[in-house]
Amino acid sequence: MQSAAAETMNPAAVQSAAAEKHGRSRKKKKMNNVNTSSSPSSGKKRKGDDDDLRMEKPNKKSKGKVQLSNDNEVIAAAGENLTVAGGGDVGSGKVAVTASFLSDSRFDECSVSPLSLKGVKDAGYEKMTIVQEATLPVILEGKDVLAKAKTGTGKTVAFLLPSIEVVVKSPPSDPGQSQTPILVLVVCPTRELARQAAAEATKLLKYHPTIGAQVVIGGTKIVSEQKRIQKNPCQILVATPGRLKDHIAKTAGFASNLMGLKTFVIDEADRLLDMGFRKDIEEIITSVPKQRQTLMFSATIPKAVHQVCNVALKKDYEFINTVQEGTEETHSQVRQMHLIAPLDKHFSLLSVILKEHIADEVDYKVLVFCTTAMVTSLVASLLGKLDLNVREIYSRKKQGFRNRVSDEFRKSKRLILVTSDVSARGVDYPDVSLVVQLGIPADKELYIHRLGRTGRIGKEGKGILLLAPWEEFFLASTKDLPIEKAPVPSVDPDTEKKVEMTLSNVKMRFKKPAYKSLLGYYSTHEKCEKFKKKFGELANELSRCMGLDTPPAVSRLLLSKWGLENVPGLCSK
Numbered sequence: 001m002q003s004a005a006a007e008t009m010n011p012a013a014v015q016s017a018a019a020e021k022h023g024r025s026r027k028k029k030k031m032n033n034v035n036t037s038s039s040p041s042s043g044k045k046r047k048g049d050d051d052d053l054r055m056e057k058p059n060k061k062s063k064g065k066v067q068l069s070n071d072n073e074v075i076a077a078a079g080e081n082l083t084v085a086g087g088g089d090v091g092s093g094k095v096a097v098t099a100s101f102l103s104d105s106r107f108d109e110c111s112v113s114p115l116s117l118k119g120v121k122d123a124g125y126e127k128m129t130i131v132q133e134a135t136l137p138v139i140l141e142g143k144d145v146l147a148k149a150k151t152g153t154g155k156t157v158a159f160l161l162p163s164i165e166v167v168v169k170s171p172p173s174d175p176g177q178s179q180t181p182i183l184v185l186v187v188c189p190t191r192e193l194a195r196q197a198a199a200e201a202t203k204l205l206k207y208h209p210t211i212g213a214q215v216v217i218g219g220t221k222i223v224s225e226q227k228r229i230q231k232n233p234c235q236i237l238v239a240t241p242g243r244l245k246d247h248i249a250k251t252a253g254f255a256s257n258l259m260g261l262k263t264f265v266i267d268e269a270d271r272l273l274d275m276g277f278r279k280d281i282e283e284i285i286t287s288v289p290k291q292r293q294t295l296m297f298s299a300t301i302p303k304a305v306h307q308v309c310n311v312a313l314k315k316d317y318e319f320i321n322t323v324q325e326g327t328e329e330t331h332s333q334v335r336q337m338h339l340i341a342p343l344d345k346h347f348s349l350l351s352v353i354l355k356e357h358i359a360d361e362v363d364y365k366v367l368v369f370c371t372t373a374m375v376t377s378l379v380a381s382l383l384g385k386l387d388l389n390v391r392e393i394y395s396r397k398k399q400g401f402r403n404r405v406s407d408e409f410r411k412s413k414r415l416i417l418v419t420s421d422v423s424a425r426g427v428d429y430p431d432v433s434l435v436v437q438l439g440i441p442a443d444k445e446l447y448i449h450r451l452g453r454t455g456r457i458g459k460e461g462k463g464i465l466l467l468a469p470w471e472e473f474f475l476a477s478t479k480d481l482p483i484e485k486a487p488v489p490s491v492d493p494d495t496e497k498k499v500e501m502t503l504s505n506v507k508m509r510f511k512k513p514a515y516k517s518l519l520g521y522y523s524t525h526e527k528c529e530k531f532k533k534k535f536g537e538l539a540n541e542l543s544r545c546m547g548l549d550t551p552p553a554v555s556r557l558l559l560s561k562w563g564l565e566n567v568p569g570l571c572s573k
């Protein structure tokens with residue numbers, strides 16, 4: 001437990017005490033309100049054998065509030081960045097709220113090498129974000145850190161910059177060595193995220209010509225990766241877990257190269273420590289030195305993660321929470337709405353929502369999240385036929401296609417990206433104006449991450465969750481988020497007819513797999529267990545909404561895998 005003294009201190013005073021302990025003298029200026037540390041629990045199981053396919057299955061996790069613990073020190077927090085009013089004394093406790101994501105501290109005020117600072121400046125960063133300000137000094141000191149900060153607030157730079165400093169401070173590698181040792185390893189749950197983190201590292205390394213960041217991800221030829229990491233400096237390696245394990249097992253010299261590792265970063269820590277990935281992470285940990293620094297970052301850190309993070313972190317790790325306890329984990333500048341309507345109205349409503357948004361926002365940029373890859377494909381096909389400017393991305397697409405679509409969406413305006421959960425976490429698409437979520441996400445955390453693709457770095461945005469009436473139960477888990485109930489927009493008969501006609505022209509090869517995948521999605525969703533007896537009715541609804549006359553037959557094997565074998569009304573073959 002936290003000490004009695006700390007409990008009675010006001011937030012600014014606790015911040016000050018923590019800063020003092022770390023030898024940092026703080027100015028009497030903007031202070032972050034303080035929150036909390038960690039506690040143990042357990043994760044639950046997820047299936048799948050490919051990094052990204054695992055992203056597309058419902059996430060079954062236990063939840064709970066973060067508790068205080070003795071080992072892990074309280075440092076800093078600011079949901080909407082609480083500030084000490086009037087430059088008051090530290091400890092005065094008088095706070096005024098600002099909505100800034102930036103701190104008052106500048107990068108050039110902290111002990112980072114001049115060449116890294118030049119890279120930071122060229123990247124356009126001057127002041128640190130709240131999470132960067134809170135974590136940088138602690139990480140530079142060499143401590144293990146578990147950090148929680150809202151989506152789009154600069155966590156990537158927060159772990160990359162001090163990691164680069166680790167490489168800068170390391171003695172140059174032995175000239176006789178054929179390969180540079182890997183000193184920093186960053187693990188990300190999706191390929192898009194890994195590519196993005198490596199690109200950010202490369203940007204920051206602009207003035208360090210001898211330091212290199214490489215990325216290894218599934219879906220690409222392992223041989224070309226082997227050549228690339230052998231030919232180029234690779235002190236910093238960013239990887240997805242599956243491909244990393246492949247390299248450990250198959251790439252000559254790779255495992256011994258990892259033995260020099262100094263810093264291990266687990267991005268999207270809660271995702272990587274839930275059961276779908278935990279085994280991989282545990283295996284990876286056995287391949288890196290025990291004596292290392294470990295950093296874990298995420299926008300959501302449920303209680304279960306605190307219980308398993310000792311898998312990777314030293315006992316005395318610090319939990320740095322910049323989301324103040326009791327405040328929302330989402331951004332106040334993002335308006336969140338939910339809309340409840342019968343499933344068979346969803347596609348026409350989606351088209352109305354998108355068309356209204358396009359009419360309102362000249363430079364619209366929309367993400368539409370679907371629950372499965374096959375539904376993503378169906379929705380993209382439908383919206384394309386409705387003359388909307390649409391792209392699609394999901395795990396089953398070839399990696400080259402995914403890279404192209406992702407890069408295009410990053411740079412574009414006036415585009416809709418229909419996506420599975422491969423885009424849910426971490427991906428930084430600038431200026432997304434609207435996020436639509438079709439159907440219940442796996443859990444509250446995923447809702448937050450998907451929504452977090454808009455409203456990044458202080459920008460405004462909008463989120464709409466479109467649910468069927470029976471899915472309304474999901475809102476009980478998001479009670480602490482400001483999701484307004486939106487009136488269902490009226491759909492004029494012409495639009496309805498057009499959507500219906502268009503849907504009837506969508507090929508069966510899209511509809512049947514989409515139906516099956518949705519049935520599978522709901523039947524394996526932790527929170528849908530209680531509805532299973534009614535899945536016969538759901539099957540009718542799902543098939544109707546896809547423009548199918550009757551629910552397609554599903555193999556007995558699948559029905560039994562999904563626990564639906566004795567459910568009346570489901571056709572098997």
Ligand SMILES: Nc1ncnc2c1ncn2[C@@H]1O[C@H](COP(=O)(O)OP(=O)(O)OP(=O)(O)O)[C@@H](O)[C@H]1O
Nearest residue numbers: 125127128129151152153154155156299426428457
């Ligand atoms: N100090 C800074 N000043 C201004 N912009 C910054 C700063 N640091 C990072 N950024 C920018 O902020 C954006 C969001 O950063 P990043 O993707 O790291 O967020 P995140 O907190 O990891 O989000 P998520 O939780 O979704 O993964 C990026 O475009 C990045 O370039």
